Amino acid sequence: MPPSRSHIRTTIEAYLARHPDERGALAGLLALLDGPAEPTSRSALPGHITCSAAVIDRDRHVLHIGHGPSNTLVAPGGRVGDDRTLPAAALRGVYEETGLRPGDLCMTPLFLGTPADIAVHGFETAPAEGEPAHQHYDFRFAFYLTEDTAPPLALRDAEAACAKWQALTDVSSPTLRAKLLDAEAQGLDGQPEPVNASALIHDGCGRYLLHLRDQREHIWEPWTLALLGGGREPGDSCLEETLRRELAEETPGLEPTGLTPYTVDTTTGVDGLVVPTRIYEGRWSGHPDSVDLREGVLLQWFTVDTLDRLRLSPNLDEMIRRHAAEHPAPDRPQGSGPRTRHGAPAGTELHIVGVHLYLQDEHGRILLGLRHPDAAFAGNTWHFLAGHCEREAAVSCLVREAQEEAGLLIDPADVELVHVVHVLGPSTGRPRIQLVFRARSWSGSPEVLEPDRCAEWRWWAPGALPHELVPYARTAIEGILAHRAYSELGWS
Known part of the structure; x- marks a missing residue:
């Protein structure tokens, strides 16, 4: 199957976000996507999509291939076939013409998966090939060599007729040359650097948080246990921002503390490209x-002693073992009795x-x-301003959540515990200790700062509480008004 129309349209829009002044020039391409013809088929008229690649070495030279009797120099590439994506088509074209494999290349941090250039070429009628006059919409993707020197080329x-490495100033295409020179001023230097970010999350007691990927077509490393994370996007200012965005998208509510760079791992993407990945370590102790x-x-959660029984993404076993050796879990006190894998007494x-x-x-x-x-919890239902306590003091957690969720500033000295609800839910989840704190004073007015969690803040009279109220929140309010310090819910 050729690349989908939705993928092609997304790629074009990402390109036009960088070059909005080219929308008019690419009107024919956009119209092609709305037409009945397969946009990558060579029979599509009045034009169709092709893909090529600007392969850049450490000296910022770009690979060109000499074609025809005049040895016209062009970037390697060609027609699109049964390629999953447009970059995959460009990579296949590079291999078919030069012998460079996808594993010899990696993304450029400036362009990522967006074309460096989309050029429009007009072709005259070719009776010998049975082709009328038409246009090529050539998507040019930029890649770096993964190694300091290029492997020997094999013109296939x-x-x-020949292969040449041309300086940026000598790139044959004027539009591609202009864009690469502009990118050079922004840091295009031929030096690979991480374009993905992942989180090595541990609880400080020997456990590591792993994520089982879907068993679906085109999923990177399907049905393996891996680290959370993902690829950098053009709007990300740094890789830590990439990681925090990915965590917010994949696992809302999981917010590790102390994220710091730990190592750089090298993996292989679904298209065969080398993907340098920045690994951040961070701590979290939630369920x-x-x-x-x-x-x-x-x-x-998994411990080091279970790794040899798991299907892990490449290099992850060695990485976790190395980290565990550098950060040994605290020793248990002598005579403390049997322990669970969480470090608590057996039966806890x-x-x-x-x-x-x-x-x-x-x-x-x-x-x-x-x-x-x-x-995920209590949608369309009223609730306290709340959060899960991580590896932090409960009052510190409350102060942090109040500021993050509603913009309220609270002095920890003005906080008092007014009720505790011990909750056992109907599901098989863990029991919960719900601590309810009163703030005697605060500054600021409630604002909706996390709209994906809270749609509205409102003040309610105690005698006219909303019908749709989280049950244990209602229990806590009733307990506070009755001057009771403790309630239980769900245990009977």
């Missing part, structure tokens, strides 16, 4: 069931700790937030 196309997993099949049921803000205004009204309809 009968029409290819995976508390995370809204939106990509993949499973999120779970670990609990999730939640923190909640009980806030009343000068009229005695209680602040509640309406959960977003798509929220």
